[in-house]
Amino acid sequence: MIKEAYRPEGTERAEDRPYLETEQGLSRACEEQVILQARCTLCDSGHNLFVDLGPMTGYIPREEAAMGIKEGTVKDVAIITRVNKMVSFIVEGFTLIGRKKVALLSRRAAQERCAAIFLKP
Numbered sequence: 001m002i003k004e005a006y007r008p009e010g011t012e013r014a015e016d017r018p019y020l021e022t023e024q025g026l027s028r029a030c031e032e033q034v035i036l037q038a039r040c041t042l043c044d045s046g047h048n049l050f051v052d053l054g055p056m057t058g059y060i061p062r063e064e065a066a067m068g069i070k071e072g073t074v075k076d077v078a079i080i081t082r083v084n085k086m087v088s089f090i091v092e093g094f095t096l097i098g099r100k101k102v103a104l105l106s107r108r109a110a111q112e113r114c115a116a117i118f119l120k121p
Helices: 014-020 023-032 107-118
Strands: 035-043 049-052 057-060 086-097 100-106
Touching (some): 086 107
Antiparallel strands (some): 035 049
């Protein structure tokens, strides 16, 4: 089930907490495709974002960090400026970075869902 909720980045909701408290909650968020928010803590030299999810780190690859990055219509400053701010995302799965399990996130997918809902012709 896809939950059609999008709110401005930086607005926290109590409903997000159960998803962010455990790895099982993050797995459920992935299954339900819920849009969540958490604080971005780092942007690496490849312009990938890292997000504090509590029980694990979230990883947003550069091309998933904002609508238009992949197409070249949005500049990387749209990614860099997200550090230490809340970001919206959808949990897309889990992967390993080195030996560490991380949640694979997409901010772009959350933005595209918002655009589809609020910018309908």
